[in-house]
Amino acid sequence: MARPTLKDVAAAAGVSVSTASRALADNPVIAAGTRQRVRARARELNYLPNAQARALRSARTGILGLTIPSLVNPFFATMAHAIQQASARRGFSTIISSTSEDPAQLTRSLDTLAAQQVDGILAVPYSGSDDTFSRLTMPVVLVDRELPDTGLPTVASDPAPGMEAAVDHLLDRGHRHLGYLSGPMSTSTGVRRLAAFEAACGRWGVEKQEVYHGGFDRSDGHQGTLDLLDRGVEAIIAGDTMMSVGALEACHARRVKIGRELALIGFDDNPTMRLQATPVSVIDQNVEDLGTRALNLLLDLVSGTSPPTSISTPTTLIIRPSSNFTRRR
Known part of the structure; x- marks a missing residue:
């Protein structure tokens, strides 16, 4: 009918x-x-x-767009869920697009969302995608990653507090040879977290530090962990969620006893970190808060009640048994 x-x-x-x-x-x-x-x-x-007919009359669709790099990555999946739930409570529907860590797919996703006349867009960008965002006419808020030259408001975490606390914690427990699994340098998060690690090592006087430059996939974390172990590190800090998961896989594969033979600190808190036989310490961004703050800022922009002001949230260290042991000298 x-x-x-x-x-x-x-x-x-x-x-x-x-x-x-x-x-x-x-x-x-x-x-x-x-x-x-x-x-x-x-x-x-x-x-x-008809929703489109209502949009023509009101210039609003009641729909928001969200682009994230991956639904496999627990961090971004949790972010999407938090944003979708908070959006629904405010009376908005959300169209979610996964861009598969591909700048070209991001461009296609943003073009599609613009064609749907969404009221606003939340996006996790890539370095070099400035021009893609310059074509958009609706309010846009960047989340997690930054594009400073666009002038777009951004909600992102500051890695320095959590990274400084992590390095201090490891040194306090006698670890002197530290390894770092870096995320990709094609993202602002990868660049800023590596800089925060190096600054913390300089501040706290780390004797030896090793860096492995990884990518977007847990296989990078797996290979990087094996590489760092071969370099003789006593402790490893992972720079993002997928590097953390890869580090766990590598330790299990090589039968390294986390919390006894190696101190491990992951990035972002999620069940994978908490449900290990030796629960893993993490530098936490509080992803639910990050996503909700970004949504609230976007809705303020859509309604015209807020200027486009960026927000920086602190990271914190959550200490668990994986790093809470003292190395005897």
Whole structure:
């Protein structure tokens, strides 16, 4: 059975289409009796207003767009869930697009969201994608990663507090030869976290430090951990979620006893880190808070109630048994 249209409602109520439209919008120009009759006929026909037609009248669709690099990565999956839930509480629907860590796919996703006339977009960008965002006409908030030259408001965490606490914690427990699994240098997060690690090592006087430059996949973390172990490190800090997962896989494969033979600190808190036989210490960004803050900023921009101000949130160290042992000298 065909879905009833506004024309069907108008015919059933004995009024013109324009009158039916105004009546359903509760326009006081239409007599109260006529408005009641039109609404009654609409209920009888199970008429649902067309979302695009409402958008033409109100210049709003009630839909937000979200692009994230991966749904496999627990950090971004959790972020998407937090944003979607918070968006629904504010009366908005969310279209989520995974860009597979591919700048070209990001461009296609943003073009599609723009064609859908979403009210605003939350996006995790890639370095070099500035031009892609310059074409957008709706409010945009970047989340997790930055594009400083675009001037777009961004909600991202500051890695320095958590990284300084992690290095201090390892040194306090007698570890002197530290390894770092870096995320890709094609993202602002990868660059800033490596800089924070190196700054912390300089500040706390680390005797030896080793860096492995990884990528987006847990296989990079796996290979990097094996490489760092071969270099003789006593402790490893992972620079993102997938590097952390890869580090766990490598330690299990090589039968390295985490928390006894190696101190390990991951990045981002999630069940994988907590449910290990030896629960893993992490530098936490509080992803739910990060996503919710980004959504609230976007909605403020959509409604015109807030200037485009970026937000920086602190990282914190959560200490668990994987790093909370003292190395004897």
